[in-house]
Amino acid sequence: MASCQREEEVFKSDPAGKISEVSADKSVLFPSKGTANIQYGKPGPHQVSTNAVVGDCNQLAGLVIPILQTIGILDQSIKCSNNFPYGFESPISTAVYYPSDIANMNKLPVVNFVGGILSSQGNYDQMVRLWASYGFIVVISSNFINSMPDMHILGAANVAKLNKDPQSPLFGKADLSKMIIAGHSAGGGATLLTSSISETAVKLIDPDLKIVAALPIEPGPVAIGSTVKVPTFTLTGRLDFVVPADTWPNLWQSNLIKNVPAWSATATTATHFSPTMDITKNEFAGISVAWLKYMGYNDGEAKSYFVGPQYKLKDDVQFIGLLTPPVKRNAKADLLQ
Numbered sequence: 001m002a003s004c005q006r007e008e009e010v011f012k013s014d015p016a017g018k019i020s021e022v023s024a025d026k027s028v029l030f031p032s033k034g035t036a037n038i039q040y041g042k043p044g045p046h047q048v049s050t051n052a053v054v055g056d057c058n059q060l061a062g063l064v065i066p067i068l069q070t071i072g073i074l075d076q077s078i079k080c081s082n083n084f085p086y087g088f089e090s091p092i093s094t095a096v097y098y099p100s101d102i103a104n105m106n107k108l109p110v111v112n113f114v115g116g117i118l119s120s121q122g123n124y125d126q127m128v129r130l131w132a133s134y135g136f137i138v139v140i141s142s143n144f145i146n147s148m149p150d151m152h153i154l155g156a157a158n159v160a161k162l163n164k165d166p167q168s169p170l171f172g173k174a175d176l177s178k179m180i181i182a183g184h185s186a187g188g189g190a191t192l193l194t195s196s197i198s199e200t201a202v203k204l205i206d207p208d209l210k211i212v213a214a215l216p217i218e219p220g221p222v223a224i225g226s227t228v229k230v231p232t233f234t235l236t237g238r239l240d241f242v243v244p245a246d247t248w249p250n251l252w253q254s255n256l257i258k259n260v261p262a263w264s265a266t267a268t269t270a271t272h273f274s275p276t277m278d279i280t281k282n283e284f285a286g287i288s289v290a291w292l293k294y295m296g297y298n299d300g301e302a303k304s305y306f307v308g309p310q311y312k313l314k315d316d317v318q319f320i321g322l323l324t325p326p327v328k329r330n331a332k333a334d335l336l337q
Contacts, residue, residue, distance in 0.1 A: 033318050035286075035317075036287040037285060040289035049097070052122065052125065054080065054122035055122070060088075062120070075278055078123055078276050078277075081095075094155055096139050098169065102137075102169055108135055109135075109292075110174050110180070111180050112179055112194075113128060113139065114140070114186075114191070116186045117186035121141075127282060134293060136292060137170060139156075151190065152183070152194040160206035178212050183216060184218060185220055188216035189219045189223045190220075190222075191214050192223035193223045212295055214230050215292070216235070218235065218236055218270075226259075232257055234263070234265075235265055236250075236264070238270060258332070266319060267284060287319075290305045291305075294306055294307075306329070311329075313327050
């Protein structure tokens with residue numbers, strides 16, 4: 001696999017915190033917009049290190065990616081890992097991303113992410129780096145099916161193990177009591193399933209583990225919302241024809257979450273592949289950071305996007321458009337202060 005980048009690779013931004021012009025010029029489709037993307041759709045204050053190995057998509061299933069780039073479905077910045085079906089390594093993989101200065105930081109919330117069916121762990125490199133740059137440990141796991149809770153369970157177990165390993169940079173640095181489950185497509189459906197597991201069962205992985213929130217992005221259809229046990233923010237795309245916003249994400253997922261606070265929003269220009277894009281073209285970049293900061297840190301500025309009568313999410317132009325489902329939040333979320 002060509003152009004691989006190994007442990008301690010750093011995610012850098014320019015002094016203004018912006019993505020480089022070279023990276024932005026390689027993007028396709030629509031630029032992201034709106035208040036949340038202006039505020040959070042750029043690298044955070046921390047450089048990022050990882051043990052992931054990612055590089056060019058030039059083997060096996062990765063050979064189709066140049067075709068998808070040519071017809072404008074994917075941009076030029078997408079990366080792949082060397083795990084099957086994009087390479088010859090084991091199809092089961094897990095990797096962590098974390099702030100490079102983690103040794104000087106207190107314990108960090110954990111984002112436990114799983115991607116879509118047939119995806120490569122490396123496809124989401126830019127989005128998970130963005131999250132880590134705001135002070136999160138991000139674990140990303142895959143078996144390229146990614147439709148059940150097993151990969152989230154693997155990710156949680158991996159972080160718990162590294163948290164107890166004196167040789168790991170994550171030693172004693174993961175706040176397992178603040179784990180946010182996230183996923184895209186099949187992994188989004190798995191996010192809802194994992195977030196439906198009882199707290200007692202979750203603690204069998206590690207007694208300190210607690211799931212505090214969920215972030216299903218364009219989720220697959222295998223889960224229902226009525227069983228979800230934690231605050232949930234469901235994101236969909238108006239131009240997503242794989243997971244159409246008006247179908248199961250609303251019909252039997254977000255609309256059925258009644259027992260915990262829940263929000264949903266549809267990005268006007270997002271396609272099914274937006275989460276793999278350069279973050280300047282990822283319509284979900286900024287608002288996903290806001291959600292993580294709210295749930296992981298109870299950050300006041302991030303919280304303002306979701307809480308109060310004038311919550312910013314409902315007025316963010318990224319989620320307002322002709323034929324776009326309106327931003328919603330349920331009765332439990334309405335009562336939050």
